Amino acid sequence: MKKTIKPVLLLLVALLLTMTAACGKSSKSDELTTVKFSEVIRSIFYAPHYVAMSQGFFKEQGLNVDMNTAQGSDKGAAALIAGTADISMVGPETTIYIYNQKGDKTLKVFHQLTAKDGSFLLSREKIDNFKWSDLAGKTVIGWRPGSSPQMVLNSQLTKEQVAGVNVITNIASPAMAGAFTSGQGDFIQVFEPVASTLVKEGKAYYVASLGEDFGPYPETSYVATSDFIKSHPDIVKKFSAAVSEGAKWLNTASDDQIVSALRPYFEGTSDDLILQSVNRYKAQGTWPTDPELTQAQFDVLQNVLVENGVLKAEDKIGKMEDVVDMSFVQQLGKSK
Known part of the structure; x- marks a missing residue:
C-alpha cells in the first residue's frame, strides 16, 4: 500500500509545483x-x-x-x-x-x-549635382498642410529662395508612393524605408535629405x-x-x-x-x-x-x- 501511495503523493506535489509556477508567471504578466x-x-x-x-x-x-x-x-x-x-x-x-x-x-x-526632419527628396529623373533651384516650375508630392515635413520643405524653399514650386498636399501618406509611381509629380518627399524602396526598385532617384539641408x-x-x-x-x-x-x-x-x-x-x-x-x-x-x-x-x-x-x-x-x-x-x- 505504501508503494502505491508514495508515487501518487509525489505526482500531486509535482502537479502543485507546476500550477504554482504557472500562476506566478500569469500574475507577473497581469502586472x-x-x-x-x-x-x-x-x-x-x-x-x-x-x-x-x-x-x-x-x-x-x-x-x-x-x-x-x-x-x-x-x-x-x-x-x-x-x-x-x-x-x-x-x-x-x-x-x-x-x-x-x-x-x-x-x-x-x-x-x-x-x-x-526625417524626409528625403526623390526625383523621377536622375539629377547630377542637385540644387534646390531645380525644383522651380516642378511638381512635388508632399505632405498635408501644417504637418512637419510640409512646413520644413516650405521653409527650405524659402531659405533657398526657390519660387514656382507646385507642392501637392492632398494625397494621404499611404497613397503618396503609389501616386508617384503611377506618373504623378516630378519629385516626391518620403520617409524611410519608402525612400530606399523606391530607389531600389528603379522608380526614383535620391537627391536630398531635408534633415541634413534644413538642419536641427x-x-x-x-x-x-x-x-x-x-x-x-x-x-x-x-x-x-x-x-x-x-x-x-x-x-x-x-x-x-x-x-x-x-x-x-x-x-x-x-x-x-x-x-x-x-x-x-x-x-x-x-x-x-x-x-x-x-x-x-x-x-x-x-x-x-x-x-x-x-x-x-x-x-x-x-x-x-x-x-x-x-x-x-x-x-x-x-x-x-
Whole structure:
C-alpha cells in the first residue's frame, strides 16, 4: 500500500509545483500596465520606439504598449483629446495648436524623439549635382498642410529662395508612393524605408535629405494630455526610460541585431533596406542622445510655424512649460 501511495503523493506535489509556477508567471504578466499608444505613421524614422518594443524595454518597465497608427499628427492629437490614446508620437506643434484653442484639455511634450526632419527628396529623373533651384516650375508630392515635413520643405524653399514650386498636399501618406509611381509629380518627399524602396526598385532617384539641408528641427515628440501626465507620472517616466534604452541600444547593436529587432514592424521590406534606412538616419544625427526639448529647439519650431502661416506671431507660446514637461527626461539624466 505504501508503494502505491508514495508515487501518487509525489505526482500531486509535482502537479502543485507546476500550477504554482504557472500562476506566478500569469500574475507577473497581469502586472503589466497597458498603455494605449498612437504613432503618427510607420517609419524607420521612429526606430528607437520599435526597438524598445521588440527588445522588451517597455516590458522591463512594467508596460504593455498597445500600438496603432494614426496616419497624421492631427489624428494622433485628436486621439489624446478623445481619450482613445494615452500617449501619442506626433509633431510637437500639435501641443501649440491645442493650447491656443483654449479648450478643456491641453497637451504636453515629455520626450523628444527626433532632432531632424526625417524626409528625403526623390526625383523621377536622375539629377547630377542637385540644387534646390531645380525644383522651380516642378511638381512635388508632399505632405498635408501644417504637418512637419510640409512646413520644413516650405521653409527650405524659402531659405533657398526657390519660387514656382507646385507642392501637392492632398494625397494621404499611404497613397503618396503609389501616386508617384503611377506618373504623378516630378519629385516626391518620403520617409524611410519608402525612400530606399523606391530607389531600389528603379522608380526614383535620391537627391536630398531635408534633415541634413534644413538642419536641427524638433520633428517628433511623445505627447500626452496634461491630465494624464499629472495622474500617471510613473507611467510617463517608465515610458520615457524604455524609449531612451531603445535609442542607446541602436548605437551599440550589430547590423544583424538591428535588422532582427525592426523586421517585425516592416514586413515586406528587405533586410538590406532596413539597415540602409537606419544608417541613413544615424548619419544625419536623427536620434539625440539627450531626448530633452530645449528652449532653442522650441524657438526654431515656433519660428517655422509662423513662417508657414499656421501660427500668428502674437500667438507664440511665451512659456515653453505651458506645453512642455521635460522633468521625466531630466530625471533619466540624473539617474545615469
